[in-house]
Amino acid sequence: MTLLNLENPCYSCRFFADSPFYVRIVRYIPIGVLFDLLCADPERPWNLTVHFRGYPADILSPCEGEDSVKWNYNNSLKEAAFIITGNSKNVMNMSQADQLAMWESVRKGDLNSYMNISTKLKLGPFEEDFLVRTSSLGSRQGSDEPESPGSVKPCRVPVRLYVRRVQEDLEYLEDAIPVSDWESVSYINRPFEIRKEEGRRITTLEHALETLLPEFFGSKPTARAAGPEPAAATPDSAPDDSDTTPGTPRDREPASASPQEMDVAKRA
Amino acid sequence: MGSSSACDGTLSLDEFNASAKALVTKWRGIDVDALPDWEWRPCRKMGVPSETEGFVALEGVYRIRAGSQQIEESSDDPVPDDDVVGHDTSVQSSRDNVHLYDFHIVYSFSYKVPVLYFQGLQAGGQLLTLDEIKKDLPPHSLQLLNESKWTFITREEHPHLSRPWFTLHPCGTSDWMKLLLHKLGDKDRSLQYLPAWLSVAGQAVGLKIPLKLYCSS
Numbered sequence: 366m367t368l369l370n371l372e373n374p375c376y377s378c379r380f381f382a383d384s385p386f387y388v389r390i391v392r393y394i395p396i397g398v399l400f401d402l403l404c405a406d407p408e409r410p411w412n413l414t415v416h417f418r419g420y421p422a423d424i425l426s427p428c429e430g431e432d433s434v435k436w437n438y439n440n441s442l443k444e445a446a447f448i449i450t451g452n453s454k455n456v457m458n459m460s461q462a463d464q465l466a467m468w469e470s471v472r473k474g475d476l477n478s479y480m481n482i483s484t485k486l487k488l489g490p491f492e493e494d495f496l497v498r499t500s501s502l503g504s505r506q507g508s509d510e511p512e513s514p515g516s517v518k519p520c521r522v523p524v525r526l527y528v529r530r531v532q533e534d535l536e537y538l539e540d541a542i543p544v545s546d547w548e549s550v551s552y553i554n555r556p557f558e559i560r561k562e563e564g565r566r567i568t569t570l571e572h573a574l575e576t577l578l579p580e581f582f583g584s585k586p587t588a589r590a591a592g593p594e595p596a597a598a599t600p601d602s603a604p605d606d607s608d609t610t611p612g613t614p615r616d617r618e619p620a621s622a623s624p625q626e627m628d629v630a631k632r633a
Numbered sequence: 634m635g636s637s638s639a640c641d642g643t644l645s646l647d648e649f650n651a652s653a654k655a656l657v658t659k660w661r662g663i664d665v666d667a668l669p670d671w672e673w674r675p676c677r678k679m680g681v682p683s684e685t686e687g688f689v690a691l692e693g694v695y696r697i698r699a700g701s702q703q704i705e706e707s708s709d710d711p712v713p714d715d716d717v718v719g720h721d722t723s724v725q726s727s728r729d730n731v732h733l734y735d736f737h738i739v740y741s742f743s744y745k746v747p748v749l750y751f752q753g754l755q756a757g758g759q760l761l762t763l764d765e766i767k768k769d770l771p772p773h774s775l776q777l778l779n780e781s782k783w784t785f786i787t788r789e790e791h792p793h794l795s796r797p798w799f800t801l802h803p804c805g806t807s808d809w810m811k812l813l814l815h816k817l818g819d820k821d822r823s824l825q826y827l828p829a830w831l832s833v834a835g836q837a838v839g840l841k842i843p844l845k846l847y848c849s850s
Contacts, residue, residue: 394790433763433788440787443804444743453804523743547795554792555742 394527402527403544435468442467445523446488448556455486521556524573528553528581553577642807642814643745644826646686652827653689653738656846659828663845669693674737676793688793689827692735694840696753696769731756732769736840738827739792746806747827749834750791750798763788763799770839801834809833 400411443453459467463482470478528551531541544550557573575582644652657671671691675682737750753761753769763786767775791798813829814822828846835842 437788440789440802443802447804448743550795552790552792552795554790 398527402529402550438468438471439464446486448521448523449488451518455488459486519558519560521558522573524553524555524557524577526553526555526574526577527551528578640811640822642809642811644747644823645745646740646742648823648826649740649747650685650687652824653687655824656827656831657689659846663843665843665845667841668843671738674793686740688737688739690735690737691840694734694736696732696734696839697730732761732765734769736838737791737798738831741803744803744806746803746810747830747834748803748806749801749838750789751800751838752798766799774837774839801837806830 404411439456443456446456447453459482463485466478467482469475470482529544530549530551535541555577557577559568654673657673660671669691671689673687674690675684675687677683733754733756735752735754738747739750740746741748753766755761761769766786785802786799787802788797789800790796810826810830813833814826817825828842831840831842832847
């Protein structure tokens with residue numbers, strides 16, 4: 366028998382939305398993302414029905430406690446660091462105190478504390494030419510190999526998308542049938558590589574989505590000659606709703622500012 | 634781009650696909666007794682199977698829970714295998730002691746390496762917890778897991794199945810793959826990537842990979 370602690374994100378429960386179907390709340394996904402995904406017509410407060418019996422052990426193995434959520438978070442952070450810098454050293458070398466403090470700040474939703482620690486990780490911003498310069502590998506003492514120059518790679522931005530498929534064309538998102546099954550949500554975990562292209566001064570979220578989800582953008586040309594476009598979280602022609610973990614107007618200049626913000630939103 | 638990416642221990646999606654398909658073919662050809670076949674599973678995008686993306690699955694691997702009765706092999710089996718039992722072998726222990734494992738090899742775009750996803754089931758269909766899975770692992774694997782930071786088990790959302798599975802964290806994979814592959818030429822490196830990778834990743838989860846996989850055909 367598990368007691369649900371709503372402050373603790375690790376316990377799963379089933380809930381009633383507007384539909385008569387049960388939808389499993391999946392752990393490890395920030396509650397804000399779940400709310401955006403599963404409530405087409407935002408209801409406040411979000412009514413949840415909590416079940417203490419009949420745990421679906423054939424579908425979901427029981428949560429092992431807060432530690433497993435913390436490790437999942439740390440691994441996401443390592444992955445984000447790896448994508449951005451090419452290795453996870455900055456995260457793996459965090460002091461114990463910093464690791465604990467960071468987790469506490471995430472748990473409590475304390476952005477200031479979080480920023481204090483995350484800035485030390487130096488996860489952005491990228492330079493103007495969109496290239497990441499990794500420092501050369503430390504040379505061993507007395508080695509007669511010349512120190513290899515640092516490598517230069519195009520920068521990548523970590524992106525996680527939860528895409529909910531809606532079966533028909535809708536005029537208003539609120540008219541969508543609420544999600545009845547987690548199977549109808551696709552999870553895409555794929556970094557977006559920023560490349561300097563002619564005619565494109567900045568990279569927008571829309572461009573990133575077009576690249577990562579080409580099947581949803583159909584006939585739109587991927588290369589645009591025009592200047593900056595407004596960042597759009599929802600494509601206007603596709604019948605689907607995609608929910609990215611950031612999805613804010615700050616993404617207008619993702620190359621310079623948002624890797625950190627995307628990380629914050631992705632990890633928060 | 635990506636032609637000699639295996640020099641740094643990584644591989645591109647195309648190389649992964651090619652290596653996966655080669656693995657499936659070769660595995661089928663060597664007729665492994667104790668394990669089922671790897672299968673290629675295309676991903677579904679918008680309900681349609683993708684031609685360019687997929688993963689490799691090995692499902693229905695039986696494991697007798699540690700501490701249960703000794704298995705009794707049929708007299709035809711040449712080598713008794715305590716840990717992994719094929720479905721043909723007759724077994725004395727009760728159904729409750731049998732766990733069933735599924736293994737998937739999925740490409741990671743973040744790390745540009747393969748990642749092993751796995752889950753275990755009890756006979757009644759309930760999913761196993763990490764502690765229960767650890768009990769199924771041979772001692773050297775458990776030690777490897779506890780000591781090595783390269784083969785650490787975590788929970789991640791399966792990229793194609795909308796559920797959390799267990800996974801071997803891939804952050805060190807490219808480093809040790811670089812070592813494993815450095816003697817191979819470019820052409821061999823791509824196709825041999827998965828078998829080489831499996832020799833390490835498989836060990837960590839107690840999956841016995843037959844040596845015949847590494848012999849040239």
